[in-house]
Amino acid sequence: MLGMANELRKNARVFDFDDTIIRRETVTHLSGLVIGKLRAPHSPIVTSEDIERLDLNHSPVSTLITGLREKTSLRVHALRKVYPGIKKEFEKLTAEGTDIYGNTGRSSKKEWVDMTEDTLQRGGVIDYFKRIFYTPDGTKAIISKAHAIDSLTRQYDQIEYYEDDPRTALFIARLFPHVNVNLVQYGLTGLLASKTELSQFPNLKRVAHVS
Numbered sequence: 001m002l003g004m005a006n007e008l009r010k011n012a013r014v015f016d017f018d019d020t021i022i023r024r025e026t027v028t029h030l031s032g033l034v035i036g037k038l039r040a041p042h043s044p045i046v047t048s049e050d051i052e053r054l055d056l057n058h059s060p061v062s063t064l065i066t067g068l069r070e071k072t073s074l075r076v077h078a079l080r081k082v083y084p085g086i087k088k089e090f091e092k093l094t095a096e097g098t099d100i101y102g103n104t105g106r107s108s109k110k111e112w113v114d115m116t117e118d119t120l121q122r123g124g125v126i127d128y129f130k131r132i133f134y135t136p137d138g139t140k141a142i143i144s145k146a147h148a149i150d151s152l153t154r155q156y157d158q159i160e161y162y163e164d165d166p167r168t169a170l171f172i173a174r175l176f177p178h179v180n181v182n183l184v185q186y187g188l189t190g191l192l193a194s195k196t197e198l199s200q201f202p203n204l205k206r207v208a209h210v211s
Contacts, residue, residue: 010097010098010099010156010157011096011097011098011099011156011157011158011159011160012098012099012100012101012152012155012156012158012159012160013093013098013099013100013101013159013160013161013162014100014101014102014103014148014149014152014159014160014161014162015100015101015102015103015161015162015210016103016104016105016145016161016162016163016164016165016168016184017102017104017106017116018077018080018104018105018106018164019164019184020162020163020164020184020210021082021083021086021125021162021210022080022081022082022083022119022123023080023081023082023083024080044140044142044143044171046143046146046175047175048150048175048176051143051146051147051150051175052150054143054147056136056139056144056147057108057136058108058132058133058134058135058136058144058147058148059108059134060108060109060110060113060134061108061109061110061136061137062110063109063110063137064109064110064111065107065109065111065112074111074112074115077106077112077115077116077119078115078118078119080119081119081122081123082119082120082122082123082124082125083210085209085210086123086125086210087123087124087125089210090125090128091128093128094128099130099156100128100129100130101129101130101131101132101133101148101152102120102129102131102132102133103132103133103145103148103149103161104116104132104133104134104135104141104145105135105141105142105144105145106134106135107134107135107137108134108135108136108137109137112134113134116132116134117132133145133148141168142165142167142168142171145163145168145172146171146172146175146176149161149172149175149176149179150175150176153176153178153179158180159176159178159179159180160179160180160181160182161179161180161181161182162182162184162207162210163181163182163183163184164183164184164185166183166197169181169182169183169204170197170200170201170204173201173203173204174200174201176203177201177203178203179203180203180205181201181203181204181205182204182205182206182207182210183198183204183205183206183207184207184208184209184210185206185207185208
């Protein structure tokens with residue numbers, strides 16, 4: 001029983017993937033910034049209780065990808081690589097006894113999962129993850145990520161979450177005031193969030209890199 005109590009007190013670090021630990025190529029990175037700037041500034045109007053009531057499956061499913069757009073997106077994502085330095089940081093966290101999780105907007109369809117895990121394997125970091133939370137088909141990434149964080153809050157006393165999308169970072173910080181949210185800024189990514197927005201949440205800060 002004592003061993004179980006100690007397990008519940010362990011720390012967890014949770015990481016988004018693209019532009020957080022996996023580098024996007026320049027063209028899609030810039031297009032993502034433009035889309036993020038044009039996207040509606042308001043997060044979904046839901047509460048932590050709403051998120052808790054959801055029944056989402058973040059595990060891989062056998063559904064095949066369909067359509068030219070999705071197939072093209074899969075091929076483009078397959079070119080991406082883990083940022084240099086991530087493996088060293090994960091080694092440090094593991095040595096400290098911290099559990100590592102992935103929390104991605106990437107689809108839970110098998111082909112997306114296989115491609116993502118191949119990228120992590122090539123980057124030498126796949127074995128550091130206790131689990132990767134994928135986004136179920138038909139679910140918004142921002143909702144899926146919040147649901148994954150919610151499930152982890154029942155297992156850990158301290159959670160740090162790393163996210164490059166300002167809207168998602170603000171959303172998670174609002175729903176989970178006891179989760180430390182790090183808005184990762186590579187280049188211009190994190191600049192889409194204003195200082196005023198960031199100051200609303202003491203558990204949210206901007207960081208230059210994952211470390």
